[in-house]
């Protein structure tokens with residue numbers, strides 16, 4: 001078997017030095033030359049903000065992916081006389097909708113990236129819950145509101161079956177979820193039953 005110097009000849013010392021340089025850089029982090037280009041503060045900044053950047057990229061992707069549904073949601077909110085504005089995560093929150101437009105037993109509804117509610121204000125836990133429904137609309141329904149409706153109907157149907165079998169659901173603090181369409185609905189569990197205020 002040939003050794004590396006036999007294969008690479010006169011170039012071997014340079015190749016070996018480059019290899020050690022790469023291994024050394026990987027082991028010890030950015031070397032002095034890189035550190036001069038990007039001071040320590042930058043590396044800390046990048047490390048600290050990489051997650052925020054990833055979140056932001058997802059928020060934009062969700063917003064774009066949801067646009068077909070969002071158009072429907074926005075039209076619905078306008079018909080309900082709600083006032084809309086952008087909220088965290090590029091969600092559109094529409095408040096003061098006419099109560100006739102909100103399904104009974106619900107605080108509001110999310111279509112695409114638009115949350116429409118008859119409430120005057122939206123607390124952060126509700127926004128977090130509704131934002132996860134917007135995630136589902138991209139991830140499960142590819143932004144299609146009709147397909148989302150089918151997923152939700154599947155969740156509600158399986159929840160009713162489980163409710164029939166297990167009855168009301170209790171949390172560790174002794175609160176109760178008693179809506180058969182909601183308590184075992186995987187779409188609502190994903191979004192958070194507590195954040196959705198489904199335990200009473």
Ligand SMILES: [Zn+2]
Pocket residue numbers: 129133187188191196
């Ligand atoms: Zn929900």
